Amino acid sequence: MKNTARALLVSLLLAGVGAAVSGCQADKDIDITKLAVDTDPPEALYNQGLANIKAGNLGEAGKKFDAINREQPFSDWARKALVMSTFVKYRQGNYDDAVESGNAYLKQYPTSDDAAYVQYLVGSSYSKQITDVTQDQRAAQQTIVAMQKVVNDYPKSEYVSDAQAKIRFARDQLAGKEMQIGRYYLERKNYLPAISRFRIVVEQYPTTNQVEEALARLVEAYYAMGIVEEAQTAAAVLGHNYPDSQWYADSYKLLKSGGTEPRENSGSWIARAGKKLLLGT
Template sequence: MRRTARIAFVSLALACTGIAVTACQSDKDIDITKLGFETDPPETLYNQGLANMKAGNIAEASRKFDSIDRQHPFTEWGRKALVMSTFAKYRLGRNDDAVATGNRYLKQYPNSQDSAYVQYLVGLSYSKQIRDVTQDQRPANQTIEAMSKVVNDYPDSEYVEDAQAKIRFARDQLAGKEMQVGRYYLERKEYLAAIQRFRSVVERYPNTNQIEEALARLVETYYAMGIVEEAQTAAAVLGRNYPDSQWYADSFKLLQTGGLEPRENRGSWISRAGAKLIGA
């Protein structure tokens, strides 16, 4: 945009906000940048944003990139600014804003050279919102969805390996949430509800860091209900896959108190699910 055109744009914008243009021309103390407008060319604003990023002034960099986005949408500079705006918001911890900006970029430029990176940033922004298993795990599901797009839509990108790591972490969290609820029911001797949660971990999250305890809790719960064949099967699957696990040692000891030992029933759902485990 030529300088005269930019001045005309700013003047019109100020007039629309109810501020007299003549006042701007006569009062040198008014800083129009405080009103959200920048008069520099987009390439200058972009370079200023990069300089602020390098200097650690992330908030100021974000403001520069947002100015380009507002004043020069659907241009090449506007496209590049959207990428950097997503990154800056992520760095500032403004995760919801980063997701919104990143998704807008992906909608406008789905096949651009930076799409994989922006999708990865969206996933990171969700991942940063994951809390401990006592809290709502919606961000874990959102992380899995966003990072799965990185893996599936951009399989050759440099972000795939970390995206897969973030997916594993999010799945561990979801499994941990199921275990937390299952233990709650087990403590209250609501055995059927507890089994439902432990079964969910075994069937839906078999390759997570919660699987050993889930199998051990099934041994404990089925044994408490007197369904010893299922308790023996859970213990057998646990021992076959994780023979050195303390959870297996505890389960084996529990069965011994009733004169039992691990024994797998191949017709049990536990046996079928056990075929999907890491150690199977």
């Protein structure tokens, strides 16, 4: 892809100008190159597609790029057009189509200069489909896989920072889902399945925003079961990592009401997990 085309995509996707493009779609797409036909040379179609993107006519832009892929599917212009087609599908909110298009590109051109960008588009398409934690979180899992490929396979690309941010958000969503299920069991006094869910958060998602509450819920669940030593350990780990937390204050109050206090048992799985929390891993 020419540097000017890549600069256009990056500015639209990362700098937020794409929102303005979406706004332009409130009006019916009008092909600013409507006098041209889809049998024009691929370079002309490609430039017409870029012109339509700049004008906010994403539907017409997509038609130009798709025409190149139909007419000359294995040409260099088709390769460039497939990148642009993936971008257009993403900007239109056709995320499944963008993923399909992006994966087709990556299968054919895994080492191209634009592979990092396309992989980022695939990850972004999954990220846009992440739903509330009460819903299925498959898109969050797919986001992590796709964005981790950006980080691992293209570590020097300009998309790594945002890819890492989207990974953190997706992991927080997955942890939030576990918390939602755990709270459901806890409210119904089904303590063992509740503990299982809170344990997943503490062990598998130790850097998310959900860990603080997960430790407090472990205190609550273990204490309700009469497993006081584990409740004490969970409270101690919570206090070591979040001493000013309201969750810790509540846990401390709960233990004191029963005549005990936070105390760490070094042999507990919670203590082992707590060391990872302190290391930030």
